[in-house]
Amino acid sequence: MAPIHHSWNFNIDRFLNPLIPPPPWNHIPYPIAYWFGFRKTKPQGTGNLMPIFWAFLGVFGAIAMIEAVGKHVASFPPHHVPLIVGSFGAAAVLEFYAIESPLAQPRNAISGQVISAIIGCAVGKLFLLSDNFEDIKWLGGALACASATAMMALTKTVHPPAGATALLAVVDPTLIQVGWFLIPVMLLGCTLMLGAALLINNIERQFPVYWWSPEDVRQPNSMFRRRSSKKKAKETESKPEDASSGEGDARYVSDVEANAAAETELEKEDTIYAADIIIKPGQVIVPEHVYLTQEEQQYLETISKRL
Incomplete structure (x- = not known):
């Protein structure tokens, strides 16, 4: 007989989906809804070379834009914000090449990063209370990454690059100085990357596949x-x-x-x-x-x- 914990299940969408409004695409002109991923017909295939071409342009443009904007935000230098957080590199690969993956959809790409930034900053501040922080921060990094992964899994916002965000928030000396300010930094970067993804990925492809969930948000788990x-x-x-x-x-x-x-x-x-x-x-x-x-x-x- 299987242990009782093998039957434990938790689906947060059972509670959230009834509260989420349905997509407004029927109330938005199609030429506008098109750039938000809405399609009246199934997108045509583009082979395997064009996605690589658009991914190159998208990754280059998004990373360059995040770095350029960061250089002109007046509040960044006083908070020791780096040119760019390293996890954005991995996020760009997902959002411009593996665009159909559930891990690349807006709910995961934004919520996962913000959740991980919060957890990483919290764990970092906790371990900074110790006089031996340099000797134990490796343990804090592991705890932050593990905790962020668990929270993303529970909230259906798993985004692999966000695990790096939580880890770097504890072990990277630069991000340790940034502290809680890392949260708005990640939110700004994620928003800029999403904007670039909506523009580049919808020229010949479709992005996102869904914004919140592929399920009917009015009827949880109906699909x-x-x-x-x-x-x-x-x-x-x-x-x-x-x-x-x-x-x-x-x-x-x-x-x-x-x-x-x-x-x-x-x-x-x-x-x-x-x-x-x-x-x-x-x-x-x-x-x-x-x-x-x-x-x-x-x-x-x-x-x-x-x-």
């Missing part, structure tokens, strides 16, 4: 479900009518026959699709015995939205 023949069979069961009359007997027999037919059909479907993952427009059906990580689920959901 992703697992196949369960027993559950479906129970849902199709009808309560028998009173068997005291002939009409009741006829209804009861009819219900029994209908349920038997439904169960037979479900058994056939389960036999055919026992090991299949079914992707339909707006829906993903996964067998109960198949385990998927959060990122894999989001990837399948992204595909279903594009069908």
